[in-house]
Amino acid sequence: MNFNTGSRMKKILTLFVLMVAVTGVKAQETGSVLIQNATVITITGEDLENTDVLIRDGKITEIGQNLSAPRRVTKVDATGKFVMPGIIDAHSHLNTVSTNESRNPVTAEVTMEESVNPNSVSIYRAIAGGVTSIHLMHGSANVIGGQNETLKLRYGANVDGMRFEGAPRTIKFALGENPTRVHGQGNGVQPRTRMGVEQVIRGHFDAALNYKRNREEYLAAKAKWDSDKKGTPPVPVAQNLRFDVLNDIIEGNVWVHCHSYRADEILMLMRVFNDYGIKNYTFQHANEAFKVAPELAKNGARTSVFSDWWAYKFEVYYSTAYNASILNANGVVNSINSDDSELIRHLNHEAAKTVRYGNTSVHDALKMITINPAIQIGVDDRVGSIEVGKDGDVVIWSGHPLSIYSKVEQTYIDGKKYFDLSEDPADMRISIDPNDDFESAANFEVYHSGRQNDACLEGAFILNTETIQQ
Amino acid sequence: MRYLFRVLAALVIFVYGSSVIKAQEAPAYAITNVTIHHSDGSESKSSSIVWRDGVIEAVGKRVTIPFDAFTIDGGDSLHLYPGLIDGLATWGSPAPPKEYKSLPEPGNPPYDRAGVQPERKPSELLESDDKEFEAAMKAGFTTAVLGVEGNMLPGQVETFFISPEETKMGLYGEVLGLEGSFETAPGGWSSGAYPSTLMGVMAKFRQTMYEARALQTHIQYHSTNPEMPAPNRSEVLEALFPLLNNTKPIYFKVDSKENIDLLLKLQDEFGFDAVIVSGKEAYARADVLKKRGIPVLASIDIDDAPKWYTDQKKKKKDDDAKEEEITDEEKQYREKQLEAWKAEVTNIKSMMESGIQVGYSSHGLALKDYSKKLEVIMDEGELKEEDLLEIMTINTAKIIGLDRVFGSLEKGKNASFTLVNKPIYEKKATVLKSVSNGTIYEF
Numbered sequence: 001m002n003f004n005t006g007s008r009m010k011k012i013l014t015l016f017v018l019m020v021a022v023t024g025v026k027a028q029e030t031g032s033v034l035i036q037n038a039t040v041i042t043i044t045g046e047d048l049e050n051t052d053v054l055i056r057d058g059k060i061t062e063i064g065q066n067l068s069a070p071r072r073v074t075k076v077d078a079t080g081k082f083v084m085p086g087i088i089d090a091h092s093h094l095n096t097v098s099t100n101e102s103r104n105p106v107t108a109e110v111t112m113e114e115s116v117n118p119n120s121v122s123i124y125r126a127i128a129g130g131v132t133s134i135h136l137m138h139g140s141a142n143v144i145g146g147q148n149e150t151l152k153l154r155y156g157a158n159v160d161g162m163r164f165e166g167a168p169r170t171i172k173f174a175l176g177e178n179p180t181r182v183h184g185q186g187n188g189v190q191p192r193t194r195m196g197v198e199q200v201i202r203g204h205f206d207a208a209l210n211y212k213r214n215r216e217e218y219l220a221a222k223a224k225w226d227s228d229k230k231g232t233p234p235v236p237v238a239q240n241l242r243f244d245v246l247n248d249i250i251e252g253n254v255w256v257h258c259h260s261y262r263a264d265e266i267l268m269l270m271r272v273f274n275d276y277g278i279k280n281y282t283f284q285h286a287n288e289a290f291k292v293a294p295e296l297a298k299n300g301a302r303t304s305v306f307s308d309w310w311a312y313k314f315e316v317y318y319s320t321a322y323n324a325s326i327l328n329a330n331g332v333v334n335s336i337n338s339d340d341s342e343l344i345r346h347l348n349h350e351a352a353k354t355v356r357y358g359n360t361s362v363h364d365a366l367k368m369i370t371i372n373p374a375i376q377i378g379v380d381d382r383v384g385s386i387e388v389g390k391d392g393d394v395v396i397w398s399g400h401p402l403s404i405y406s407k408v409e410q411t412y413i414d415g416k417k418y419f420d421l422s423e424d425p426a427d428m429r430i431s432i433d434p435n436d437d438f439e440s441a442a443n444f445e446v447y448h449s450g451r452q453n454d455a456c457l458e459g460a461f462i463l464n465t466e467t468i469q470q
Numbered sequence: 471m472r473y474l475f476r477v478l479a480a481l482v483i484f485v486y487g488s489s490v491i492k493a494q495e496a497p498a499y500a501i502t503n504v505t506i507h508h509s510d511g512s513e514s515k516s517s518s519i520v521w522r523d524g525v526i527e528a529v530g531k532r533v534t535i536p537f538d539a540f541t542i543d544g545g546d547s548l549h550l551y552p553g554l555i556d557g558l559a560t561w562g563s564p565a566p567p568k569e570y571k572s573l574p575e576p577g578n579p580p581y582d583r584a585g586v587q588p589e590r591k592p593s594e595l596l597e598s599d600d601k602e603f604e605a606a607m608k609a610g611f612t613t614a615v616l617g618v619e620g621n622m623l624p625g626q627v628e629t630f631f632i633s634p635e636e637t638k639m640g641l642y643g644e645v646l647g648l649e650g651s652f653e654t655a656p657g658g659w660s661s662g663a664y665p666s667t668l669m670g671v672m673a674k675f676r677q678t679m680y681e682a683r684a685l686q687t688h689i690q691y692h693s694t695n696p697e698m699p700a701p702n703r704s705e706v707l708e709a710l711f712p713l714l715n716n717t718k719p720i721y722f723k724v725d726s727k728e729n730i731d732l733l734l735k736l737q738d739e740f741g742f743d744a745v746i747v748s749g750k751e752a753y754a755r756a757d758v759l760k761k762r763g764i765p766v767l768a769s770i771d772i773d774d775a776p777k778w779y780t781d782q783k784k785k786k787k788d789d790d791a792k793e794e795e796i797t798d799e800e801k802q803y804r805e806k807q808l809e810a811w812k813a814e815v816t817n818i819k820s821m822m823e824s825g826i827q828v829g830y831s832s833h834g835l836a837l838k839d840y841s842k843k844l845e846v847i848m849d850e851g852e853l854k855e856e857d858l859l860e861i862m863t864i865n866t867a868k869i870i871g872l873d874r875v876f877g878s879l880e881k882g883k884n885a886s887f888t889l890v891n892k893p894i895y896e897k898k899a900t901v902l903k904s905v906s907n908g909t910i911y912e913f
Contacts, residue, residue: 097728101673103655103664104577109673110665114732146669159728187576222687232698233691238684241677427803434811435773438800441807 029154029161030058031416034069035396038078043085043363043370043385053083055392058414063388076396076410084366084401085386086132086393086411087347090257090304090373091284091337093137094344095120100139101146105183105191106204108171108245110146112136116159119431122341123155127419129345130401130408132393133164135377137284140174140259141182143191143200147171147245148257150377152393152413156430168378171249173201173258175265177315198268205276208246215239249278255378256281257304261316263291270299282376284337287319293330302333302376307353324368325358335373352402362402392416496523498536499910501889501903504544506530507551509864509878511856516546521885524908529879542903542910544889551859551894552879553612553886553906555866557767558627558649558721558747558831561602562639563619564595572661579663581706585621585655585671586678588648588709592616592628593641604634605837608913610894612886612906613876615646617721617833621653622671623678626709627721629872631886631907640907642884646870647745648713650675651723652732672732679740682710719743721767723833725750734758745869747831753817756824765869767831768818768861770843775815775850776807815851822857829866844895855895884908 033055040048040063054062056070069075093099097115101107116136126134132153138146150167175197184192191197214237221234248254256273260266260283273281282302283289287310289296289303296303305327310319320326327334336351338344351369354360360368374384383393392415399406411419432441502518506529520528520535528534535541544550573579581587595618606614614632618625627649631640652671655663665674685708688701712718724733725748734755737744746752748769752759759766774780778794796804821828835843847853867877875884888894889903904911 098667098669101665101667101670103662103666103670106577107664107670107673109677110667110669111673112669114669114672114735115667116728118728159731189575189577232695235699236684236687236691239680241673241680426799427806429806432803432806432810433773434776434807434814436807437777438796438803438807441803 029157029416030414031392031412032056032058032070032073033392033412033415033417034067034073034075035078035083035394036067036075038081038083038396039400040386041082041084041366041401042387043367044387045385053386053394055394055412055415058392058416060386060388060390060392060394063386078396081409082397082400082406083386084130084395084397085370085384085390086395086413087130087369088335088373088377088379088384089126089131089134089338089344089347089369090282090335090376091137091339092126092134092341092344093139093339094122094126094134094341095151096136099137100141102139102141102182105142105179105189105200106144106242106246107138107142107146108144108204108249109241110138112138112146112149113159113163115146116149116151116162118157118159118162119429121429123153124419124428125341126344127153127155127411127413128408128421128424130348130395130397130411131344132395132411132413133374133377133379133383134344135170135257135373137257138172140172140178142172143174143179143183143197144204144246145172145174147254150379153418154413154416155418155428164379164382166379166382169248169254170257170377171245171254173256173269175258175260175269176262177313178259194265194268197265198272201269201272202275204246205250205272208243209250211237211240211243212247250276252278252280257284257376258282259284260289261285261287263288266292266301267295270295270301274299285316285339287316287323289332290320290323290326293327293332296327297331302335302372303327304335304337304373304376306339307336307350308357321353321357324354325360328354328358328360328364328368333372333375334368335376336368337373348401348406349404352404355402365402498522498527498539499885499905499908500533500535500539500541501550502535502541502543503546504548504550504889505546506879507549507859507893509552509860511860517550519550519879519887521905521908524885526879526881526883526885528881542889547891548902549890549893550879551610551888551890552863552877553888553904554610554862555830555870555876556606556611556614556832556862557745557829557866557870558617558723558833559602559606559614560617560619560833561606561614561632562596562598562600562616563592564597566619566656570657570661572657573663576661576663579655583655583657583663584665584674585653586623586674586706587618587620587625588623588713589705590618590620590625591645592618592625592630595625596630596639598633598636598639602837603632603639606632607634607888607904607906607911608901609837609840610888610890610901610904612888612904613642613884615721615831615870617649620649621656622651622665622675623710624649624651624653629870631884633906633909634911638909642875642907643872645712645718646721647718648710648720649723649747650720652729668729668732672736675736676739678707679710679714682707682714686711686714713742714740716742719745721745721747723747725769727751727754730755730759734762737762747833749821750814750817752826753813753820753824756821756826759821760825763827765827765829766821767829767833767866767869768821769831769833769835770818770847771832771835771839772814772817772843772846772851773811775811775846776804778804779808779811812850815846817851818847818861819852819857822861827865827869828861829869830862845897848895855893858895 035053040051052067095117101110137148148170150164151162191200218237225233286303308321310316347369351365354365371384374380396410397406409421500520506514506517518533617627626645629642665671746766749766752766864877867873885908891900
């Protein structure tokens with residue numbers, strides 16, 4: 001085995017940059033299946049024993065006992081097994097081309113929609129962990145980062161085919177150390193401090209509102225002048241992509257997901273958002289959110305947290321494994337996320353920790369990796385629970401999903417099977433670099449963990465902003 | 471009637487007279503007794519070509535050689551080809567700066583530091599002493615579209631009659647279009663700027679176009695309404711007007727199928743015409759490219775074959791060699807690896823079969839590697855000599871919109887061709903003489 005850094009870097013480049021083609025599955029391919037006699041964890045209702053779930057052409061059409069299979073619909077015997085909606089990860093950088101456009105403190109105009117690598121084998125690994133949708137996020141180098149993209153993990157499809165059609169637009173914000181380090185310390189531009197972070201947000205919102213007024217006035221005057229040619233024509237105000245997106249945020253058309261840790265900065269952003277009338281937002285990581293749980297609940301703010309990971313930098317020394325449970329008990333819609341290509345493979349364990357630490361109910365723990373993240377990214381009308389009319393994104397587990405002994409046996413997205421433990425070849429890559437010989441290519445297993453990379457690149461944190469994700 | 475006669479007489483004298491004057495000024499040249507290879511793959515033995523003033527006057531078996539012609543006798547053993555055309559090369563481009571100063575505001579760089587330099591023209595920046603020009607002629611090229619090395623919008627592209635002599639490089643015609651790519655801003659980690667990612671380049675492209683659009687409107691308004699505030703003229707943004715108004719195409723260097731999709735997205739938004747340059751995975755988007763009529767100036771700069779595959783091929787020639795023992799896992803990997811490589815090497819062939827217009831571009835390929843790459847493309851890429859010739863002559867000429875001037879050996883076309891000691895794509899073929907815009911160069 002070859003673990004040297006050069007070769008590993010080469011491999012990363014190989015996977016993420018050279019996307020050599022093999023397959024091109026059509027967009028939104030759907031399937032039909034009848035899963036029989038399982039314990040069905042519906043999430044939004046009671047658990048149903050000895051129950052069948054029928055998915056036809058991608059949608060759940062029937063849930064009940066002794067359903068008969070329509071012609072040509074495959075039957076799967078799930079006796080003794082559990083069926084659960086596919087896991088949704090509200091914070092992932094699983095298959096990005098690049099994660100941070102880190103050269104400006106505000107980059108609302110860039111979008112992860114244009115930074116998706118549909119060929120990454122990490123997609124298959126996530127499906128094998130029961131994940132069916134992810135919120136592919138911009139990194140946290142900037143105060144206002146890029147727009148995120150919600151994906152269904154249709155491995156083998158192209159970028160368009162992976163897109164979660166109809167999902168609301170969302171955007172990444174980031175408070176605290178990351179943007180102040182990258183921009184304040186790194187480049188000597190605002191923000192240098194947490195005070196500066198707040199002013200960057202307010203300043204840009206104000207500038208965006210100002211632009212909107214000017215642009216609308218210009219467009220109206222232009223339309224008038226172009227038709228009657230009377231008087232002096234207006235001086236053009238160019239369209240501004242960045243300000244357009246900021247206005248979309250203020251108008252509620254783009255939902256904010258904000259990287260944050262400390263309680264004071266969480267309160268700060270809620271105050272800013274209240275000033276601009278912004279609703280519908282989620283705090284990501286939010287390790288101190290438990291301190292301000294009632295305030296979060298009062299504002300309708302949501303949280304997406306790690307189960308028990310902290311102390312990886314100064315601003316996140318103070319935290320607790322009870323964070324998720326406290327937020328949940330206070331009525332905050334909370335999810336558990338991975339933010340990592342390895343952790344994403346066992347989010348069920350992460351959810352289980354809330355039961356172990358904070359006595360959260362099993363039912364609520366499961367909501368934190370299904371319907372709650374679905375609410376946070378605005379796709380809860382489509383996924384996150386097993387209900388008639390919802391998408392056929394379901395997973396068959398060998399046992400209860402919160403048991404450490406349970407395994408994902410099959411994963412379906414839109415009724416189409418994307419993972420089957422009984423047919424699981426070692427090498428599921430759909431894109432390889434022909435220059436990679438077997439010796440180095442065989443080691444593609446070793447660099448899937450984002451955390452491992454972070455640990456390796458700790459010294460280069462500011463320079464290598466690609467790694468600033470957490 | 472009398473008047474009409476006078477007019478006719480004057481006309482006859484004028485036409486006759488001018489042709490006589492012309493004949494006296496420019497001598498004719500001829501190459502005789504050669505095998506002429508045409509861009510459509512046909513060949514004609516014991517043929518001749520006559521040109522004068524940089525224009526072909528006659529070509530074929532029964533050609534009258536003018537009495538005043540300077541004649542080169544091919545002795546029936548040499549081969550004459552239409553000059554090969556490089557659809558986009560960067561020969562003679564000034565090299566990008568080796569170092570960049572760090573910027574006070576990397577998020578708001580000046581245009582050049584963002585990689586936005588559409589105002590640059592090869593004809594103004596060309597380093598015509600570049601040794602690549604001579605190497606190109608020795609490889610059979612006489613004509614090239616040249617671009618400037620840079621980033622997302624590095625400059626404009628123009629057509630040149632190439633020459634190994636600095637002073638004889640000739641510009642032909644107007645600017646063909648703009649060059650584009652998804653290259654991020656230069657400067658690296660320590661002094662880079664926005665845009666530093668693919669998604670950033672997409673956004674920057676859009677924003678720059680929006681600003682060009684506003685400036686264009688401002689200039690138009692101001693031209694008829696001088697009482698309004700004057701526009702801030704910008705040669706950078708104004709260079710984008712042809713793209714904005716779709717009067718000139720963008721020659722866009724792009725390889726992966728995902729990035730081709732992004733280019734198509736920009737095309738939908740701005741409505742420009744595009745020519746794909748390089749296009750290593752264009753075969754995977756053949757349908758949409760054909761539908762949109764987007765041609766590809768293809769690269770032959772493919773990766774080397776997997777080493778085990780090259781070794782195996784060598785061993786086949788050596789009967790004593792033993793079969794290599796490998797695990798099943800490695801065997802499976804090798805199959806995938808070869809499949810990926812084959813897809814790359816047969817790109818041009820599959821595009822041609824799909825009905826895409828395919829030309830040639832060297833963009834970035836050093837001429838020292840040219841013949842090695844050609845060999846692989848022919849051995850493994852299922853391309854025949856006549857395919858290559860067509861791609862590198864008339865197809866490229868059509869794509870750049872200059873097939874009335876370049877790309878085939880016909881009366882009235884530009885006198886650019888190459889005399890070779892054997893068929894041009896054969897190993898060890900040597901270019902003996904090259905004619906570019908009528909001027910003979912000897913090697």
